[in-house]
Amino acid sequence: MIVRTQHLTKRYGSLVAVDDLELHVDEGEIYGFLGPNGAGKTTTLMMLLGLVQPTSGEIWIFGRPLAKDPLGIRRRIGVVSESHYLYEEMTAQEYLEFFARLYQVPGARRRIDELLERLGLAERRGQLVGGYSKGMKQKLSIIRALLHDPDLLLLDEPVSSLDPYGVRQVRDLILEENRRGKTLIISSHILSEIERTCHRVGIMHRGRLLAEDTMDGLRQRLSAEQHLEVELERVDDGIVQAVRSVDGVTEVEQPAPATLSIRLRSGADLRPLISRSIAGAGGVVLGMRTREMSLEDAFVTITEKNISLLAQERVAS
Numbered sequence: 156m157i158v159r160t161q162h163l164t165k166r167y168g169s170l171v172a173v174d175d176l177e178l179h180v181d182e183g184e185i186y187g188f189l190g191p192n193g194a195g196k197t198t199t200l201m202m203l204l205g206l207v208q209p210t211s212g213e214i215w216i217f218g219r220p221l222a223k224d225p226l227g228i229r230r231r232i233g234v235v236s237e238s239h240y241l242y243e244e245m246t247a248q249e250y251l252e253f254f255a256r257l258y259q260v261p262g263a264r265r266r267i268d269e270l271l272e273r274l275g276l277a278e279r280r281g282q283l284v285g286g287y288s289k290g291m292k293q294k295l296s297i298i299r300a301l302l303h304d305p306d307l308l309l310l311d312e313p314v315s316s317l318d319p320y321g322v323r324q325v326r327d328l329i330l331e332e333n334r335r336g337k338t339l340i341i342s343s344h345i346l347s348e349i350e351r352t353c354h355r356v357g358i359m360h361r362g363r364l365l366a367e368d369t370m371d372g373l374r375q376r377l378s379a380e381q382h383l384e385v386e387l388e389r390v391d392d393g394i395v396q397a398v399r400s401v402d403g404v405t406e407v408e409q410p411a412p413a414t415l416s417i418r419l420r421s422g423a424d425l426r427p428l429i430s431r432s433i434a435g436a437g438g439v440v441l442g443m444r445t446r447e448m449s450l451e452d453a454f455v456t457i458t459e460k461n462i463s464l465l466a467q468e469r470v471a472s
């Protein structure tokens with residue numbers, strides 16, 4: 156296990172920013188750390204880096220207690236934080252060379268070239284960092300985090316300022332680093348870019364880990380209610396009543412003269428039963444479509460409502 160926390164807690168006065176957190180991340184995993192603003196994600200990452208002292212609890216990284224060797228452990232971690240500490244008076248090239256020397260990166264020149272190329276900054280390497288756009292600064296800080304080839308990458312909102320093309324470049328880079336055996340923890344309050352890369356996701360809310368699952372697992376929790384759209388030759392009251400009486404149907408609407416929109420409790424496939432009930436009432440089904448709720452559809456930004464849906468099973472169990 157690369158990262159393990161036990162009863163990790165951070166209080167700021169009466170505010171509990173991180174509350175009894177048990178986080179487990181395995182070697183080679185891409186772990187998505189999701190939660191709304193103020194959930195406690197950054198505080199957790201800062202504690203993993205030894206930059207914020209926990210109020211109580213334990214942290215192990217690379218199998219060793221963080222408190223025993225914070226500097227040694229820190230050298231094997233790459234960080235992209237929300238606030239980029241970039242030296243604005245240097246060019247990007249100078250900035251990266253400076254860090255490469257600091258970390259004594261072997262073959263630094265080639266690594267810098269390669270990373271600048273990968274994120275589309277090669278042409279702008281001679282420009283002062285102070286003149287970089289927000290997205291370019293974010294890319295530069297990702298390059299800096301990767302320079303010394305760390306085993307663990309902590310990325311706090313790594314693509315918040317990037318355009319869709321930049322997001323894809325970073326995502327590809329994340330996947331490649333992971334293929335090379337690196338472990339990544341990516342924090343975000345936006346789901347979309349995480350959905351495609353993370354093996355496992357933890358949902359944090361008010362300092363607590365509410366749910367932890369694969370993306371498929373979370374998707375299933377979200378689709379606690381399904382939606383079926385049925386096209387018929389014609390619709391009358393008898394047909395609507397027949398569909399309503401099917402066990403598991405929670406709502407029936409008629410958005411168009413020959414269409415029924417049916418909400419169902421998820422679980423069993425009710426399509427055959429619904430077909431039969433329609434036929435029994437003299438209707439003819441022309442087509443049926445289930446609407447799968449994608450995580451992206453469900454919440455681009457995690458909201459209180461979605462959180463309670465995602466957390467339901469965890470709370471119940």
Ligand SMILES: Nc1ncnc2c1ncn2[C@@H]1O[C@H](COP(=O)(O)OP(=O)(O)OP(=O)(O)O)[C@@H](O)[C@H]1O
Nearest residue numbers: 167170172190191192193194195196197198199344
């Ligand atoms: N130095 C501090 N002093 C007091 N309170 C703090 C401090 N740092 C964080 N907090 C509080 O702790 C809580 C968790 O903040 P944190 O930054 O960890 O959340 P987050 O999940 O990273 O949110 P965001 O997505 O907005 O970055 C918030 O209520 C925040 O106001």
